[in-house]
Amino acid sequence: MKADLSLHLVTDDRLPLARLLEVAEQAVAGGVTVVQLRAKSASARDQVAALVSLSALLRGSAALIVNDRVDVALAARDAGAQIDGVHLGQQDVSPVTARRLLGSGALVGWSASRTSELTALPAGTVDYLGVGAVHPTSTKPDHPPALGVNGFGAFASAASPVPCVAIGGIGTADVGPLRAAGAAGVAVVSAICSADDPRAAATALRSRWDAAALASAR
Numbered sequence: 001m002k003a004d005l006s007l008h009l010v011t012d013d014r015l016p017l018a019r020l021l022e023v024a025e026q027a028v029a030g031g032v033t034v035v036q037l038r039a040k041s042a043s044a045r046d047q048v049a050a051l052v053s054l055s056a057l058l059r060g061s062a063a064l065i066v067n068d069r070v071d072v073a074l075a076a077r078d079a080g081a082q083i084d085g086v087h088l089g090q091q092d093v094s095p096v097t098a099r100r101l102l103g104s105g106a107l108v109g110w111s112a113s114r115t116s117e118l119t120a121l122p123a124g125t126v127d128y129l130g131v132g133a134v135h136p137t138s139t140k141p142d143h144p145p146a147l148g149v150n151g152f153g154a155f156a157s158a159a160s161p162v163p164c165v166a167i168g169g170i171g172t173a174d175v176g177p178l179r180a181a182g183a184a185g186v187a188v189v190s191a192i193c194s195a196d197d198p199r200a201a202a203t204a205l206r207s208r209w210d211a212a213a214l215a216s217a218r
């Protein structure tokens with residue numbers, strides 16, 4: 001595996017850059033392993049600037065990936081940022097193209113929520129699937145229908161051996177059950193970005209994950 005997929009911070013579109021950087025720094029200090037810049041309403045230029053700042057802040061302490069935009073990932077690399085990969089949706093550039101453009105070492109994630117989408121999965125092209133929504137969430141009003149933890153588990157079994165990262169309305173109480181259902185990791189926006197103390201929120205998610213991983217190893 002190219003990155004520890006266990007705990008993703010997906011950034012909140014509504015955060016101003018200074019707060020986004022603060023939240024990312026605290027989240028990684030609390031145990032986040034992947035930071036995904038999700039800035040859907042920002043211009044390409046602003047996304048590149050944010051990635052350059054995030055890269056300088058993280059200095060490799062967590063993987064830094066970009067939502068939707070392979071072009072932005074490449075432009076940020078060109079500007080000197082360490083960009084580890086992208087997370088793509090079903091409507092975005094194909095993961096095959098992303099893999100070709102970003103290289104074999106890049107982390108390429110792809111969204112999937114129905115088993116019919118797996119038939120189109122190019123073997124060896126994606127490193128993980130982002131699977132949701134686990135619960136309904138107002139963070140992404142156009143999210144796919146909620147799967148619940150059991151639905152997530154059924155999907156993860158069908159997708160095996162591709163690692164599945166759970167997303168959508170996830171809080172600390174979901175982490176253990178999702179790990180037990182076969183999640184390779186969890187991804188959150190509001191559980192960290194809307195917390196008064198993002199570091200404490202990330203620490204709580206991290207310790208639930210570590211406890212569940214320990215329990216499954218017994």
Ligand SMILES: Cc1ncc(COP(=O)(O)OP(=O)(O)O)c(N)n1
Nearest residue numbers: 087088089090111130131165167187
């Ligand atoms: C880890 C992870 N999983 C799923 C998504 C959702 O991606 P997508 O379906 O492309 O939707 P948007 O985030 O682009 O609105 C994700 N971002 N991260």
Ligand SMILES: Cc1nc(C(=O)O)sc1CCOP(=O)(O)O
Nearest residue numbers: 132133137139168169188189190
């Ligand atoms: C970005 C995203 N993708 C989803 C999917 O189901 O594919 S749900 C989602 C938003 C997750 O935010 P929160 O942790 O605040 O619920």
Ligand SMILES: [Mg+2]
Nearest residue numbers: 068088089092
């Ligand atoms: Mg997308």
